[in-house]
Amino acid sequence: MSTDNTITVKFFARLREELDTATLRVEAKPGLTAGQLLHDLAGRGGNWAQLDGAQPVMIAVNQVMTKPEKALQPGDEVAFFPPVTGG
Amino acid sequence: MSTDNTITVKFFARLREELDTATLRVEAKPGLTAGQLLHDLAGRGGNWAQLDGAQPVMIAVNQVMTKPEKALQPGDEVAFFPPVTGG
């Protein structure tokens, strides 16, 4: 996790492949929630549009599963991924 | 199993020890049931008396668990034993 004013965003599995992105950084705007961040990213269009509800997206903040309402802090690590299928 | 007019009776575990008997033979009287045989054996008195209900006794005829009402045939193998405790 970084100590500057950014949030690290990670993608896994199908999302990582379809967005062609494993990691990116975004600015930690005051009041930003995980769900809002997801909505903002969907606004990029193209494959990113699927983040806006077309497929279920799980959210983890600092490696703990969380709800979209979760407020983000500078330095947080947010991960978006499809429902898990291990075991 | 014998082919003559007898029934083989076996005892296991605590019963085998307390009756000091692993196997005995009895005559296959017409109409004899497993429960009646148990009652007859209890009539021997001493440690045998416990066969008459003081302790639960399981009954198998020809190696299949059965009820006291089961009628016995010449050549049958009857076993009496305490509830099982393996595994």
Added chain:
Amino acid sequence: MIRVQQQDFDPAEEYRVLRDSGSGTGAIATFTGLVRDSGDLKDVTGLFLEHYPGMTEQVIEGLVHEASQRWDVREARVIHRVGFLALAEQIVFVGVCSAHRGDAFAACEFIMDALKTSAPFWKKEITGDSEHWVEQKAADRDRSQSWE
């Protein structure tokens, strides 16, 4: 595969056979029971296990057959030891392989629970200076009945 024997067994060997049971196998559940120091008596040093030769094998065959009708069972292996067993020795092994995890768990647990209440084995606990036939536990009867 069902075996009743005095000698010890190797769960690793049983696992290898289960694993080699074909490409449809996705799940292997195993259970091993050990002699434990906290039975009906204190300071147990071992067990003596008696069985009813012939009937024991038939009963276990029946349980495996029943499990195979209720769940997907590719192969099941059951081993039960008899005779004198010291503390911490292995007593019983049940291993099941299946296409699916739920079936493997259910069949393995069903066979083990039913074996405890219907296979003709009897345990005697041995301490330094006494021995004592173990009584059937109501909890075991209940666990087995819960499958009915």
Added chain:
Amino acid sequence: MIRVQQQDFDPAEEYRVLRDSGSGTGAIATFTGLVRDSGDLKDVTGLFLEHYPGMTEQVIEGLVHEASQRWDVREARVIHRVGFLALAEQIVFVGVCSAHRGDAFAACEFIMDALKTSAPFWKKEITGDSEHWVEQKAADRDRSQSWE
């Protein structure tokens, strides 16, 4: 003991550690999952398993901790492989030892069920000429929720 690794594992070795966990152990339940040829695609030749390093281990630690609070768990060992795995290869191992058989079965099955729905692993099925991310099965969600 929790491990996430590319290399294969030996269930026999895990069993040995579980068995040596102390004289109170009377029951050892294990589960092993294998790559199976009947997933969402036909003619699967293997899997690719991705995970979220760090979070995966934390989630599994949490599941083992939860199991230890609900049941008697002397020791639990969980291994999950990642990367490319061919057909019939071992994917996952869960082993639990306990004083009692019911606890060993329940804790082992709980950890395995919960792992499938909450640990961040993703499977991609690979056939000769295509690949395809596996979708989460409703049955797995239901099995895990049945523990709640």
